[in-house]
Amino acid sequence: MGEPHPKLQANDLSRTFGRGPSAVAALGPLDLTVAPGEFVCIAGPSGCGKSTLLRIASGLLRPSTGELAIRTTSPRPAAMIFQDYGIYDWKNVLANVRFGLDIQRVPRREANARARDWLARLGLADFASAYPATLSGGMRQRVAIARALAVEPEILLMDEPFAALDAQLRMILQDELLELTQTTRTTTLFITHSLEEAIVLGDRVLVMSARPGRFIAERRPPFPRPRSGEVRSAPEFTALKSELWQLLRPEAVPA
């Protein structure tokens, strides 16, 4: 988009799994540019490769072709939030949120202070010494978000973080996330298969095709920042949702 210094730039990126005749093209080829502070949502059908894109961005996976570049001086600029198995059952909530800071060898006192700050922001202050097994799904994802934001990452990668939650909790967490990220202005790449979620949260919404995933549409939700969950009732919201669904639906129908 003419952005001179994009935070993240992917060129001709693709990924294949397996060898020989059983090889499967999972992703791409695609290009992607993300500006600093931009919240980009990628919506697509199941199995289209959106998680693969995120894993390449996080460094967990290498691309088969192409390149993904991140403008940064840190070797680990990203923090990731997973759908499940994110936080650790054997650490209590405070230790979990502090995990990234412990890895970076931040002194314990400072790390605890920062962690508690984030716990407060996510309404988890009373649960600091609880173990994840005693928490509900929504609480656990809040812990995961706190853990990711506590390290103040340059890039936030979120892989369908609310998919395992019920519809009501999902809306509540979307609102909370909106509030948080509008304060921190972290560059974010957010994967979902819910168009509604993508439009509420994103500065840009990219629609991905079925496997191998390529971008088939890009829209900017016409809602200024700072926005709240009320945009869901705006007529532009419904219109955009229908338009994107028309593009997404044929991809989502099982072959």
Added chain:
Amino acid sequence: MNTAVRKERTDSTAVLVRRPGPQELHPVRTHRRRRALELSLALAVPLLLVLLWQLAAAQAWIDDRVYPAPTTILADGWDRAAAGDLWPDVWATLKRVLAGYAIGTASGYALGLLMGSLSLVRAALEPLLDALYVVPKLALLPIFLNMFGLGEGPQVALVAATVFFFVWISTMSAVMSIPAGYRDAGQVFGASSWQMFRHVLLPASLPAVLVGARIAAGVAVLVIVASEQIAAANGLGHLIFDSRALFQNDVMFVGIVCVAVLGVVFSELVRVLGRLLTPWAPRDRGRGQP
């Protein structure tokens, strides 16, 4: 839950009613009674069996020269303990079990961790260890006797070898079955190998490892008794088989009871230790009612 069928007098159609039952009406009392019943059963059943044995011996349904009555065993054990004859054997066996268990657990855990996380090491060592796993360790006793001579060496080595395999296998499979998501999180946050071990691999695998360790505790006692029969001059296993050779049945039973108690105590100790080390893990003694 309580259901009742009540006939409507007027039009004679039956009605099915769901009513509160005793658990709903008096939850505290019901729960307390249930717990009391469970506890008393847990105590009463073993006690009843022991009483039955005592009765059988007293009424000569069994030959009490061959199967001494529980009171005889207790009295004999008490006399021996009071005379200080019992403790040296118990201590000798305990020392061997503890030493072998410590060595076996440490080495089994280390190797299991290594092989679980590094696939090259696993590829190199797994076939060899799988083959050794099925060799009865007792069959290796003559080899240990040659290696370590007489004395404590072969006994401790045998216990260590037995315990090693249990702990190794449960550690390796525990590490291998750590969900990838746990490792991914650590990796994305930039954990070094040591940090990954300390924060992720060690705690994630610990509950399964402790299960293996608890099983190994029982087996260690089993193995030491068999090995003491062959290659030791003291200890509870030696006591059992020596008294058998000398046709002293009551002493033999004292030895057997002592070994049983030792096995139970040791196993429970490991379980309690496991609970302390893994406060987050669910209790593995599942009681039916919450």
Added chain:
Amino acid sequence: MCSAVLAAGALLVSAGCAAQESGDGAGASEPRTIKAVSGCGDGSWTDPADLAADRAPARCAEGTPAPQPLTERRKLTIATGTLSAEYVAPLQVAVAQGEFKKEGLDVTLKVLPTPDALPLLAKGDIDAQWAAPEAAVINGVNSGFDIKWVAGNFSPDPKSKSGLWVRLKDGESASHVPMADRKLGTMIGKGSVIAYPMNQALKKHGGGLDKVQFQALGSADVLTALQNGGVDSAWLLDPVWRKVDGDDRYAFLGGQPAGEPLGGMLFGPNLLTDDVDAGVALLRAYIRTINTYFADDYKKDPAFVAELARLMKTDRTVLESTPSLLMDWEIRAGTTNRLQSAYRAAGVSEGDPLPESRLVDRALYGEAVGHRP
């Protein structure tokens, strides 16, 4: 639930109150008629109190006591620890020559180690055991089982040096070797009858079973350990002792006492109470075998030695290298007392010593030779 507790309580009370059935030791022994036996005169019975080392063992004429077949043929099992030791020869010869068959007995010799055979004998699953009143037997009788020593086996030739050998240290001579705190290698367990002569030999030299360290070794290793210094002393059997005999570095301190058999036939309840006739018949055949084939120096006859070698599956040179055993079916007075004090010293037996009447029964071999008490 309350009723379960009450039931448990009732059981406890009844179990506690029920009197222990005390096993009456000796079986009812109605007096048996003893008839004189031709061929067995004054020499067929010696006074048990005679402990002289040069006592001539009891003997009858060849072929006596004559067989008195039972009215009904009877199958009997005798357990023995081994079939290839020389002291088992009389039993094997008896079977081979049909002496048991002549009595109407169908005898099987079964090889079983003592710890396995003894409980079977006590329960009546086997009828007799060719062994010795070891500590295990004493303990068994103490527990209430009905077992008795009813005939002797042998005493060693005075020329034999089977027994306690010691490696001499500097300055020691055969007449005095301080044995306290020495290591003794043996393949025999602590509860064996050898404890008694071992204790005697050790005591003469300042030792004692309680003062000496035992090292259990396999029979092949005993001599090696003595020669290479692994142990200071060892109990060597026939013919192993020949290897160190005449070597100045080793001294013989003593063996099994002369004129005192330490083992022989053990009977269980089957032959002590249920069928005494069969018991006497068994001993009669055994005694007749001694009188016929083992009366004196049986190794003088090369043909017989060859026959023994064949029966025991051993080499005739091995048999010829040691002197003949003095077969002796009688039991000396006080042997079991001396054995029990040795067991006590070795720590393998507990409780008060049992009187000889509970462990020994001479009436059966007495009846076989027609001796009236």
